[in-house]
Amino acid sequence: MPPINHLSNTAKSYGAVTKTFHWLTALLILTALPLGWIASTLAHQVSDPASTASDGAVARAALLFSLHKTVGVAMFFTALARILWTVSQERPGLLNGDNRLEATAAELVHWLLYGALVLVPLSGWVHHAATTGFAPILWPFGQSLPFVPKSGAVAEVAGTLHYFAMLVLSAALLAHVAGALKHVLIDRDYTLQRMLPGFGAGPQPPVARHAALPPVLAGLIWIAALGLGGWSGLAALRDRGPQTAALEQVASDWQVQAGALEITVQQMGSAVTGQFADWTAAISFDERDTPGPAGSVEVQMSIPSLTLGSVTAQAMGPDFFDAERFPRAVFRGEILRTKDGYEARGPLNLKGIETEIVLPFTLEIEGETARMSGALTLDRLAFAIGEGMADDKSLGHAVVVSVDLTAKRAARPSS
Structure with a gap:
């Protein structure tokens, strides 16, 4: 009999390294799943547009999500190390290997689990990297992933894939636990003990026969799950569509050809950037070399068209932009030439409150x-936005508004 604490597998036993990987993986899964469930439940309550989120609730949701993501990343790298170790090791035969139906089911579950250990955390990581939001991974190596852009569409599809992969993981985990209990309570064999520390190799298993059917079935299940997840994510994007408010058609001496109107706020120490999909600018402008009036501008913004990463729904709620009651924001300003450049001065009407900016x-x-680029910082509390979250550490008071646009001078009527 080989020593109890041998490191490598044998034909009849699992080594200490495999056992360590097994129980470490189990610990990470059983930590990540409840953390994710509790965090998601709390986040739905916080992001409900009808609710008034408190600083404490947002902080708890952010912490739980950060812990969930951090454990998930740890699970991903543990899974990679475990798979590399497994392919280099001998695979002990199943004690019930003569029962081909049970042996096939057991191997199928193992293949599903191996796939889940990679796909569940990876899809969650892609969702995190593509999302503009809070709750960072608690490590010093950055929050982005190569080749993953900041994209609401990518985040939506990745999040849906994460959900479906989690369902496969949960089902495979329940089947794995049920199989282990069957070996203990019904078969009363040595299967569970072979994976426990401190136990010897146990009886000699039948000659291992690893058929091709289990991995093929697992592959088909994963193709179906990921295909359904991808289709559901794309369908959600199509059904959601842009939620915009009708904006007035305006005449302009300069027609905007392209541009971006963005806001950036700090939430739980992380920058969250959003963009208005629907806005118009009526511009009257004549160049001048000396300081003084140079024209006027009127900008109308559709509040429901704003996307703000993972907190978009919350931002539309009554305590924030209150998009249902105040679907438009309007800025009417005078364009002035200054010593250093240009500026637009005038009232911004947002959420029914008018303030000079x-x-x-x-x-x-x-x-x-013409190409213009500008930015200014507003205090959200000046417009009664997020008054229930007065703590600057939870949600920053300062909101950076930036605009970049390219406009072409409209054709002048011929005399």
């Missing part, structure tokens, strides 16, 4: 095309 910007004009 100043937007400094740079301007480059080549022929009939």
Whole structure:
């Protein structure tokens, strides 16, 4: 009999390294699953547009999600190490290997678990990297992934894949536990003891016969699960569509050809950037070399068209933008040439509150095309946004508004 604490597998026993990987993986799974469930439940309560989120509730949700993501990343790298170790080791035969139906089922569950150990954390990691939101992974190596853009569509599909992969993991885990209990309570054999520390190799198993059917079946199940998850994610994107409010058609001396109107806020120490999908700008402008009035601008923004990463739904709620009651924001400003460049001064009407703002910007004009870029910082509390979250550490008071656009001078009517 080989020593109890041998490191490598044998034909009849699992080594200490395999046992360590097995129970470490079990610990990570059984930690990640309840953390994810509790965090998701709390996050749904916090992000419900009808609710008023408190600083404490947001902080708890962020912490739980951070722990869930961190455990998930640890599970991913543990799974990779475990798989590399497994392919280098001998696979002990099943004690019930003569029962081909049970042996096939056992191997199928193992193949499903191996796939889940990679696909569940990886899809969650892609979702995290593609999302603009809070709850960072608790490690010093950054939050992004190569080749994964910040994209609501990518995040939606990855999140749905994560959910379906988690369902396969949960089903395979329940089947694995049920099989282990059957070996203990009904078969009363040595199967569970072979994976426990401190136990010897046990009886000699039948000659191992590893058929091709289990991995093929597992592959088909994963193809079906991932296909259904991808289809569901794309369907959710199609059904959701842009939620916009009708904006007035405006005449403009300069027609905007392309541009971006964005806001950035700090939530739990992480920058969350959102963009308005629907906005218009009516611009009247004439160049001048000396300081003084140079024109006017009117910008209308559809509040429901704002996407703000993982907190979009919460941002539309009554305590924040209250998009149902106040679907539009309007800025009417005078364009002034200054010593250093240009600025637009005037009232911003947001959530029914009107406040004077100043937007400094740079301007480059080549022929009939103008390119401008500007930014300013607003206090969200000045517009009664998120008053229930007064703690600056939970949700920053400062909101950076940035605008970049390219406009072309409209054709002048011929005399």
